[in-house]
Amino acid sequence: MTQLLPTPSQTVGPYLSIGLPWPDGPYVVPEGTPGAFWIRGVVRDGNGDPVPDAMIETWQADSDGGFRHPDDPRGAASGEFRGFGRCPTDQDGTYGILTVLPGPVPGQDGATQARHIDVSVFARGLLNRVVTRIYFADQDNSGDAVLASVPEERRETLIATKTADGYRFDVRLQGDGETVFFRV
Template sequence: MTELQTTPSQTVGPFFENGLFWEDGPFVVPDGTEGAFRVEGRVLDGAGEPVPDAVVETWQADPEGRFDHPDDPRGPVRWKDFRGFGRAATDAGGRWGLLTVKPGPLPAGDGWEAPHLNVSVFCRGMLVRLVTRIYFPDEEANAQDPVLGSIADPAARSTLIATTTPSGYHFDIRLQGEHETVFFDV
C-alpha cells in the first residue's frame, strides 16, 4: 500500500495586475460628478509593509440608499452614470484609490445602517477574499449602525472608520497585526 503524501501549499498569484486590472475600475462615478470625492488608502501586511499587488473592490448604494441592482426593492438607481462598483489595484507603495459619492443610509430591520462602502480585498497568498466596510467619520448614524454596534472593542471598531482628507477620505486596510482591520465572515 502506498502512503499518501501531503500536497505542498501554494499561494495565489501574483496575477492581479494582469488579470484584474480595469482601466475604469477606480471610477464609481465619472470625474466631474457633483459631490464626488476620493477614498484613498494603503493595503498593509502584518509587519506594516505595503502590499504592492492587491486589489480593493467596493460595492455601495447611491446617495439615496439604492443599489445599482435590479433586485433592490426600493427601485432602480436614479443617478446618471452611477455604477456602484469600483476596483482599484495597489501600486508599489500599497496605495489604492477610488472616485465615488457618499452612499445613503440603508434599511436594516427596524433601523438603518449608516452610509458605508462594502469592501473586498484580494491579494497574493489569500485563497479567499477579505470583506470589510468603510464608514465615514462625520456620520451621526454611525452610533446606531447595527454592524458597528456589534463590535464591542472600540479600538477594533475604529479600524472601520475612514479619516477626512482635503480630497475626501483615507482608509488603510491592515491585513494582520497591530490595528488589524476588522474583517467579516461572509
C-alpha cells in the same frame, strides 16, 4: 486503483494585476460628478510593509440608498453611478476609488444602517478575499448594528478620516492595528 488526492490550495496570485483591473475600475462615478470624492489609502501586511500587488473592490449604495442592481426593491441607482469599484495597489501599496457618499440602507428588524461602503481585499498570501466596511468619521454611525457589534477599541479600523479631497482608509491585513474583517 489510483487514489486521487485533492488539489492543494493556492494563494491569490499575479493574475490580479494581469487580468482583473480595467482602466475605469476605480471610478464608481465619473470625474466631475457632483459630490464625488476620493477614498485613498494604503494596504499593509502584518509587518506594516505596503502590499504592492493587492486589489481593493468596493460595492455601495448611491446617495439615495439605492443599489445598481435589478433586485433592489428601492429601485436601481440612476445615471452613471456604477456602485462597484476595483483598484489595484501601486508599488507603495496605495489605492484610490472615486465615489459619492452612500445613502443609508435598511438593516435587520427595520433599523437603518449607517452610511458605509463594503470592501473586499485580495492580496498575496490570502487563500480567500477578506471583507470589511468603510464608515465615515463625519457621519452619524451610532445606530449601525454591524459597527456596534465590533469591540469599541477596534472600531477605529473601520472609520475613514476626512482629507482635503475625500477620505483616507488604510487596510492592515494582520498584526497590530489589524483591520476588522467580517465572515460573509
